[in-house]
Amino acid sequence: MKNTHNRRSFLKSSALAGGGMMLSFSWFSNAKAAEKIQERNAARLNLPDQWSELTGYVKITPDNVVKILCPNPEFGQNVMTSLPMIVAEELDVDWKNVVVEMGPHDNVKLGPQFTGGSNSVRMYWKPLRNAGAAARQMLIEAASQTWSVPASEITTKAGVLTHTSGKTAKYGEMASKAAAIAVPKEVKLKAPKDFSIVRNSKKNTEGLKVVTGKPLFGMDYRVDGMLIAMIQHPPAFGMKLKSFDASQSLKMPGIKDVFSFKLYDDGFEQGGFDTRTFNEMIAVVGNSTWEVMNARKKLIVQWEAAGDLKETMSGRGGKREVSVPGRLETTSRQFEMMAEYAKKPAQQLRKDGDPETAFKNAAQIIERTYNAPFLAHNCMEPMNFFAHVMEDKAVVAGPLQAPGWMEPTLAKILNLPAEKIEIQMTRMGGGFGRRAYGSYVYEAARISQKLKAPVKLIYSREDDMTYGIYRPMYTATYRAALDANKNLIGFHVIGGGIPENPVHANRFPAGAVDNYLAEGWEIPSNVTIGAFRAPRSNFNAAAEQSFLDELAEAMGKDPIQLRLDLLKKAKENPVGKNNDYDASRYIGVLELLKEKSGWGKPENAGKKRGVAAYFCHASYAGHVVDMVMRDGQPYVEQVTSTVDCGVVVNPDAARNMVQGAVVDGIGNAFYGALTHKDGAPEQSNFHNYRIIRHNEAPKKIDVHFVESDVDPTGLGEPPFPPVFGAVANALFKTTGKRYYNQPFASEQSNPKS
Numbered sequence: 001m002k003n004t005h006n007r008r009s010f011l012k013s014s015a016l017a018g019g020g021m022m023l024s025f026s027w028f029s030n031a032k033a034a035e036k037i038q039e040r041n042a043a044r045l046n047l048p049d050q051w052s053e054l055t056g057y058v059k060i061t062p063d064n065v066v067k068i069l070c071p072n073p074e075f076g077q078n079v080m081t082s083l084p085m086i087v088a089e090e091l092d093v094d095w096k097n098v099v100v101e102m103g104p105h106d107n108v109k110l111g112p113q114f115t116g117g118s119n120s121v122r123m124y125w126k127p128l129r130n131a132g133a134a135a136r137q138m139l140i141e142a143a144s145q146t147w148s149v150p151a152s153e154i155t156t157k158a159g160v161l162t163h164t165s166g167k168t169a170k171y172g173e174m175a176s177k178a179a180a181i182a183v184p185k186e187v188k189l190k191a192p193k194d195f196s197i198v199r200n201s202k203k204n205t206e207g208l209k210v211v212t213g214k215p216l217f218g219m220d221y222r223v224d225g226m227l228i229a230m231i232q233h234p235p236a237f238g239m240k241l242k243s244f245d246a247s248q249s250l251k252m253p254g255i256k257d258v259f260s261f262k263l264y265d266d267g268f269e270q271g272g273f274d275t276r277t278f279n280e281m282i283a284v285v286g287n288s289t290w291e292v293m294n295a296r297k298k299l300i301v302q303w304e305a306a307g308d309l310k311e312t313m314s315g316r317g318g319k320r321e322v323s324v325p326g327r328l329e330t331t332s333r334q335f336e337m338m339a340e341y342a343k344k345p346a347q348q349l350r351k352d353g354d355p356e357t358a359f360k361n362a363a364q365i366i367e368r369t370y371n372a373p374f375l376a377h378n379c380m381e382p383m384n385f386f387a388h389v390m391e392d393k394a395v396v397a398g399p400l401q402a403p404g405w406m407e408p409t410l411a412k413i414l415n416l417p418a419e420k421i422e423i424q425m426t427r428m429g430g431g432f433g434r435r436a437y438g439s440y441v442y443e444a445a446r447i448s449q450k451l452k453a454p455v456k457l458i459y460s461r462e463d464d465m466t467y468g469i470y471r472p473m474y475t476a477t478y479r480a481a482l483d484a485n486k487n488l489i490g491f492h493v494i495g496g497g498i499p500e501n502p503v504h505a506n507r508f509p510a511g512a513v514d515n516y517l518a519e520g521w522e523i524p525s526n527v528t529i530g531a532f533r534a535p536r537s538n539f540n541a542a543a544e545q546s547f548l549d550e551l552a553e554a555m556g557k558d559p560i561q562l563r564l565d566l567l568k569k570a571k572e573n574p575v576g577k578n579n580d581y582d583a584s585r586y587i588g589v590l591e592l593l594k595e596k597s598g599w600g601k602p603e604n605a606g607k608k609r610g611v612a613a614y615f616c617h618a619s620y621a622g623h624v625v626d627m628v629m630r631d632g633q634p635y636v637e638q639v640t641s642t643v644d645c646g647v648v649v650n651p652d653a654a655r656n657m658v659q660g661a662v663v664d665g666i667g668n669a670f671y672g673a674l675t676h677k678d679g680a681p682e683q684s685n686f687h688n689y690r691i692i693r694h695n696e697a698p699k700k701i702d703v704h705f706v707e708s709d710v711d712p713t714g715l716g717e718p719p720f721p722p723v724f725g726a727v728a729n730a731l732f733k734t735t736g737k738r739y740y741n742q743p744f745a746s747e748q749s750n751p752k753s
Contacts, residue, residue: 064172069103075428090132118714142178201652218398236679254291276439277468328679346519349505353515358490362481370543375471381429388454399428406438433531471532511579534717545612545725597624597640610730617714646710665723667692
């Protein structure tokens with residue numbers, strides 16, 4: 001790979017105690033794959049140009065300790081281990097001598113620092129390898145000059161330089177001299193077969209701190225003189241603050257102030273991830289959480305209808321005006337509205353061939369409709385954030401997925417230059433999209449600015465669950481046209497939702513059917529939504545994979561074989577030119593799944609099994625679910641999972657992530673639902689928002705990865721969506737009934753026609 005680094009793209013320093021080397025490198029320099037991802041995100045999210053600069057740091061001390069800073073926020077996906085492993089691999093150091101730290105927020109040096117979209121390893125793979133290889137080559141050159149021998153005669157292993165004569169030196173001995181070496185114009189990267197750190201499991205670098213209760217999370221953050229704040233928001237979507245009486249609250253012990261505030265000033269232009277549910281709220285501030293919670297109960301508040309609103313948004317498609325209806329929504333009516341919209345003309349998203357004629361001439365048409373409710377994120381650590389806003393600067397700290405996206409908005413609402421705002425990132429107790437939306441960050445900053453004091457804002461579980469940023473409601477109708485010989489001649493999907501449609505028009509089975517039509521529609525709502533683990537895919541996969549099983553049954557085919565037959569056509573004779581997926585990789589996941597699960601083997605003939613496979617976030621995942629009846633209820637006893645995510649950096653951690661996705665998917669498929677009555681969420685805590693319990697998790701989740709030298713692709717999200725479809729298909733085999741409405745446990749007790 002050509003390398004365009006020069007001295008200006010490196011920050012070199014020998015200021016470390018005792019001498020040493022600090023290398024700073026642009027992770028995105030000449031990294032084509034990363035540039036493509038970044039360009040695509042920039043086009044979609046309207047990201048500023050300067051975010052293309054992503055910089056990381058390697059520090060080597062004389063005693064041969066290597067410090068690697070991780071730029072990306074950590075919420076359990078283990079980037080603080082996997083990303084440094086990539087650097088360490090090409091640097092050729094002993095992993096036991098590596099120290100990992102969370103890097104600071106720095107737009108210039110560390111770029112977007114966004115954790116989400118299963119992007120971390122995928123985006124940083126080549127830049128980090130380049131950085132490690134460049135540092136290694138500079139150390140070799142330093143040894144070459146010191147020993148007066150050709151660099152070609154020097155090798156490295158585990159942080160030690162060795163000359164063919166037998167002379168050796170640790171990296172730390174050459175670190176200071178290496179800092180003065182010219183940056184190499186070309187670097188040679190290892191062949192995957194030579195990896196010694198990557199592809200070998202490493203323990204979580206933060207694991208010991210987590211299990212021993214070290215203060216890593218936002219909830220742990222403390223400074224002297226810090227006050228605690230909580231907010232009171234309207235009880236229903238479509239309502240706003242009219243008036244309040246805080247006289248009794250102010251008499252409570254430890255209470256410093258109670259006041260209303262606006263999150264955004266009138267006319268504020270929101271960024272793409274500035275989503276907020278309520279603009280005007282009441283803040284209660286005091287010395288402790290308990291005192292503030294009790295004082296908040298004494299508030300006397302009057303609310304009123306918010307009415308229809310118009311807001312200006314930028315990002316995610318450019319500047320536009322968004323209409324927000326003022327109605328108070330009820331779940332039953334929401335489903336009725338979706339059914340009504342589904343009958344209206346929709347936006348055509350893709351069309352291949354002549355699907356109208358195919359359906360007109362069909363000998364048999366299969367049509368099924370699938371529905372799903374809102375879902376709450378329910379991070380185990382509720383939203384919280386610290387802020388200390390002073391006249392000329394601000395310090396904010398807490399759990400967030402996208403500090404760079406929130407900095408511009410903080411600068412606007414606080415009227416401070418961005419360089420005067422210091423953002424500190426803590427470990428996140430869960431995220432998967434929720435912490436990419438910064439309203440809770442801005443609320444903390446507003447409260448601190450008003451009080452001129454350091455403040456930590458804390459949401460209760462009830463605040464968190466009733467405040468919005470949910471997975472949208474969805475519906476989709478799938479239709480298939482068969483000829484007299486049971487051949488598939490047409491395929492049609494029309495999907496919609498509140499307030500977003502779920503359809504990925506260019507994904508499988510697009511490209512595998514000659515006559516194909518995809519359509520979508522949306523219903524505006526005041527219920528705020530946002531990214532939820534594998535956005536849209538988590539519903540789309542459930543509906544699509546359930547429908548494919550019914551289609552296989554109607555065609556008299558094995559479910560896996562039907563998928564393989566369609567994918568073979570997409571591989572050998574694809575329809576259209578915009579197919580998102582690689583049919584060969586898709587086939588590989590299904591064939592491995594068939595092998596590892598023993599699908600179709602006589603010894604498994606009595607098992608009640610469901611299968612599903614899906615592509616999203618550049619990766620492919622499939623599951624076979626084995627279900628039994630236990631105490632009169634269906635129970636997922638075992639799951640076999642296969643994934644193609646390219647090179648697997650840290651196998652144990654990757655396996656854990658797939659297992660977590662499986663458990664999460666089973667729980668949401670059976671129980672997940674956030675409903676509304678007159679605009680008010682009906683679930684407020686885990687007593688009435690059902691999640692999976694320990695004894696409901698499978699006894700075994702057997703995970704297998706396709707062996708591949710393809711650059712890493714996504715992993716946090718891809719295994720999640722197909723779980724829903726596999727569970728639905730296993731339910732049919734177990735109960736004899738098809739399930740079309742999530743959550744499946746509710747449909748069991750309240751079957752719908």
